Structure formats: structure tokens, C-alpha cells
Amino acid sequence: MTVVISAIPWLVVSLVGGAAACVPLYGGNVRRFLRSSLFVKVVMWVPLFVAFVVAVSGGLLTGLVSGVLLASIGAIEWLRRDTAGRTRWYLALFVASCAVWPISTAQLAPPLWMTYCLSSVFSDVTAFFFGRYLGRHRLPDWINRDKSWEGVLGQLLGGVLGVLVLGMIFGTAPTLLAGLVIGAASAIGDLVNSVAKRIVGIEDWGSTIPGHGGVIDRFCSLNIALAAAVLLPR
Template identity: 30%
Template sequence: MAVGLALGALVVLALFVYRPAFTGVIVLAVVIGLWELSARLTERKDIRVPLVPLALGGAAMVVAGYLRGAEGAWAGLAVTGLAVLVWRMVRPPAGYLRDVTAGVFAAFYVPFLATFVALMLAADDGSWRVLTFLILTIVSDTGAYAVGWRFGRRKLAPRISPGKTREGLAGAVVFAMTAGALCLHFLIDDAVWWQGLLMGLAVAASATLGDLGESMIKRDLGIKDMGTLLPGHGGIMDRLDSLLPTAPVCWALFLLFAGSH
């Protein structure tokens, strides 16, 4: 609880006291997430992704997305991918294709998806868009857990995540759609409540798929958590699993419903 409250306070302060500082929060999460992912890949699969170009490129990707928009994000991803290919050349050729493939995957999975948070932040009402994105994702996860714990009977994907149930997914949908209608009605200019219902539905789907996706990665690696940085919560990547794929979904829907400014 204390960890969650501390993270929440940091997010709110960065969003509403000095908005550009929130890009620093995103960069910090990206760099730690990349470190956790690369460490687990090395420990469990002997895959050695080039962490230095990934971290530097990931940070640049987020800043470029905030300052230059989607074009900056795509350019940052391309340059980071190229840097990974070149950086790995200083080591022996054995395992080159494996390492750079994992590196390009990591560049897409962590910093590129996180850059969509910076794209939301760059709008005139960007603080409210990012806050809405965070609220919907957290509410979706909470609804899935609460309803699944109390009423869950039928497994959703037992081979991937045995704890997830269809009832939990229904709870995520109801909670997220309700929160979406309220947030878009009260927090987002030029948006209406029914658009929030659609956004909530999309968030419940993307957050669930994101959680299942990371569960697949952890099962392949044979681990329970990506890290131990957050007591009781695992690592940063264990908190980002539903947020990362939800960021581009929310960005696209905000663009559709409320425009880019």
C-alpha cells in the first residue's frame, strides 16, 4: 500500500506541478524496466541484449515523442534499433542474431510503447489525458482482481495465467467502462460520456492482453516476477505489464474523440 501511494504521489506531482518533469518519470520507468528485462534474459536464457544503446535510445525516444510527436517516436525507434545492431558487433558473432532480435523486441516493448504516454502528455490537456489513462488501467486491473477473487470460477487462459478468470475479465470491463464514462465526461474537453464507455472497453481488453503477454514472457523465462525493486509488487516491469500496451490504445482513442490538442 505504501509503495502504491508513494508512486501515485510522484505521478500526480509530476503531472500537475511541472508537466515536462513527467517525461523524466517515464524515462526512469523505461530505463529500469529495460534493465530488469535484460537481466532476466541474461540469467534465464543467456541472451545478452545491448543495454546501453537501449537505455539511451529509449530515453531519447520518450523525449522525441514529447517534443516532436509520433514522427519523433518512430524515428527514435529506428535509430535505437540501428544502434542495437551496431553495438552488438563488438562482441563475437555467436548469438548475434539472437541478441539483436531480443534487443529490437525490448526497444519496441518498453520504450516505444511507453512513448505513447509522452504523446498524450504533449496535448494541451495532456495531464488529464495521462491521468485518465492511468485511472482506467488501474481500475481495470482492480476490477479484474476483485471480481475474479470473489466470483471467479471459469479460467480465462489457464496455460498462461491460471489466476485469471472470465468473471474477472467481466469485472475489468464493467469497472473500466464506468470509470471511462466518468473520466471523459468530467476531465476531458470535447469528449462525451459514451466515448468513455468505448475507451473503457478497449482499456479492459488491452490491459488484460498486456498482463497475459508478460505472463507468457515470465513463463518462458521460468520466473514469477521480473524484479524485486518494489516490495510486495515485484519489479517495475510487473507494474508496467498492463500500462504499456494500453498507452497506444488510449492515445489513438483520445486522438479520435478529442483531437490532438
């Protein structure tokens, strides 16, 4: 766990760098950015990182508690939003995917688990910036026209870059294929979530995590990525 804690300075550097990269989206106006929901989203990565550390610290037990908590909150969010029950299939998928928390925390050593977990996060962040700065070719309406194919590409590249960078930080040695798998799994989870939200006609499943939306919004892609990570050779 010492290796995981030692990554905190890198987290700080990443947050500062990420925040700086967001400022141009507000015309270079720092005050506007600091008052935005995007700034809140950046700041919320601190408690989320702490939650990741806690989840992996106790192996199966803390992973089980984390999975049950996420599934329960996600189900409550879904019940409040999809009153017509049009996406029962997605609720079932999300709840089932939460089982990956006890499975992955029991099977993967904390440094490797954090490498895979944060590589998925890194791929999400990369997708965001690719979409905002390079996005030209929009996804179909039935998925989400606010997202682009460039963002999907960013997600794939982000998974590869994530395992390279985070592998060095946590002292692990995941392959580039692992990064590609995690990036692809994250993209699939995110796109399926987008489809489900388009069916219901909502922007977010909830406001449980300020700046990120609901638990389902934040963990949909991560759950699928962790499931893929468990299947990777070690």
C-alpha cells in the same frame, strides 16, 4: 493541475474501500491483512499516484523523463531475470511502449490524462477482485492458470466504470467506448506480460515496487492503455 490535486480525497476513499474489500480474502482477519503483501500493494498506490501527477505536470519534459526512467529500470529487471534472452521480443515491446509517456503527456490535458491513466489502474483492480471472488474458469497454462476469464471480464468492465467515475472526478467526459478500449488494452498488456513471465518461469520481473513486483509488472498494462488512449478521438 488544481483539478488533479482535488482528486486526492477520492483517492483516499478508494484506498480505504479497496483495503476493506481485501479483508475477506484473509478470513476477515484485519491483522493478517495488515501484515500481508496485499496491504503493502494498497499503500503503494499513494506514491504511485504522486508519480502520475509529477509525470503529467510538466507535459513533454516530465513525460520524457518518466518514459526513459521506466524503460531503463525495466531493461535492468529483464536482464537480471531472463538471462537466456528468451523474451527479447517482450523487452523490445516494453521499452518501445514507454515512449507513450512523453507522447501522451504532451497531447492530453492533465485531467484527461489522469482520467485515462487511473481508468487503466481501476481496470487492473477490478480484474483482481473479479478473479479472486468470482474466478472459476482458468486461463490456459501458457498464459497463466492463476488468472481467470472472469478477471479478464472484470478488466473490461473496470475500464468502462473507470472512465465514468473518474470522468466525473476530473471533470472530463470520455465515452463508454473509450473505457472499453482502455480496459481491453489493459487486459492485452497484462496477458502478454503473463505469457512472457511463463516463458521465463518467474512470478515477477522484480521487486522495484513493493507489493506490485517490478516496474514491468506494474506498467505493462498501463503503457498499452495509454497508447490506446492517445489514439482515441478527443
